[in-house]
Amino acid sequence: MRKFTINAIPALLVLALLAGCGSSSSSKTSTETSTAASGSGGESGVTVKTASIPSAGGTVLVDSSGMTLYSLSAERNGKFICTGSCESTWHPLMASGTPAGVGSLGTVKRPNGEEQVTYKGMPLYTFANDAKPGEAKGQGFKDVGTWSAVTTSASSGGGASTSTSGSSSGGSSGGGGGGY
Numbered sequence: 001m002r003k004f005t006i007n008a009i010p011a012l013l014v015l016a017l018l019a020g021c022g023s024s025s026s027s028k029t030s031t032e033t034s035t036a037a038s039g040s041g042g043e044s045g046v047t048v049k050t051a052s053i054p055s056a057g058g059t060v061l062v063d064s065s066g067m068t069l070y071s072l073s074a075e076r077n078g079k080f081i082c083t084g085s086c087e088s089t090w091h092p093l094m095a096s097g098t099p100a101g102v103g104s105l106g107t108v109k110r111p112n113g114e115e116q117v118t119y120k121g122m123p124l125y126t127f128a129n130d131a132k133p134g135e136a137k138g139q140g141f142k143d144v145g146t147w148s149a150v151t152t153s154a155s156s157g158g159g160a161s162t163s164t165s166g167s168s169s170g171g172s173s174g175g176g177g178g179g180y
Helices: 002-021 084-088
Strands: 047-053 058-062 070-072 090-092 105-109 115-119 125-127 147-149
Touching (some): 070 125
Antiparallel strands (some): 070 147, 105 115
C-alpha cells in the first residue's frame, strides 16, 4: 500500500497541474511535483534582475529570489489569459509600488484590480514547478499559448518577444480573459 501511495502522489500532482492550466499539450513531459515559488506574490518594492540560465536560452529575467520570470505569448496589450485556477501554477509577479531593477519595467492592473509587474508591457509570472533559483522548467510549456522565460534581448529566440505596443508603466484596466 505504501509503494502505491508514494508512486501515485507525483502522478496526482501532475494531473492537478494540468487541470489548472487546461487540456492542451506540453512540449515537455512533466513528472515534477508542483512547488510554490517563493517571493512571487504580493511584494512591495519588487526587484527584477537578470541571471544566466542556459536551459532557458541564456540571460533571462528573475525575481528578487532568483526565480525565472515567464510571459505567455497569448497575453498582449492588456489581455489576460492566466486568471483564476491558472494562477496556482503560473504565479503573477505582483507589486504595490514601482518595480526596480532592469529597465522597461512597469505594472498593469489585473482583472482583480491588483498590480502585476510587466517587462515591456508583458505581464511576468513565476512557474510552480521551478523549485529553486536557476530552474526554467516552464520554458516552452504550451497550453493556450506558449510560456517563455523572458530575455532582455529584442530577439525571440529562446525567450519571449519583447516587442509589444503600448506603455509598460501605468495601469491598464486590462482586457478580458476568463482564465483557464
